[in-house]
Amino acid sequence: xxxxxxxxxxxxxxxxxxxxxxxxxxxxxxxxxxxxxxxxxxxxxxxxxxxxxxxxxxxxxxxxxxxxxxxxxxxxxxxxxxxxxx
Numbered sequence: 326x327x328x329x330x331x332x333x334x335x336x337x338x339x340x341x342x343x344x345x346x347x348x349x350x351x352x353x354x355x356x357x358x359x360x361x362x363x364x365x366x367x368x369x370x371x372x373x374x375x376x377x378x379x380x381x382x383x384x385x386x387x388x389x390x391x392x393x394x395x396x397x398x399x400x401x402x403x404x405x406x407x408x409x410x411x
Contacts, residue, residue: 341366351365351366395407
């Protein structure tokens with residue numbers, strides 16, 4: 326009898342307590358996709374536990390001095406005039 330470790334899968338059976346609402350959605354998704362609930366839970370856990378890249382430190386945003394407001398935006402007429410280029 327020839328055994329290859331590569332061909333062996335180790336499965337662990339366990340008991341989980343899952344909220345009724347989540348379980349109902351899991352059952353619907355299982356029926357919709359034709360996958361077992363175990364497959365769907367395993368996929369979700371693999372995605373949750375996969376290594377995520379370290380966050381990248383972004384350089385600070387540039388700042389500038391605008392020289393102040395050109396129009397009081399509370400003054401509707403002045404705002405319209407500035408938008409129309411008058």
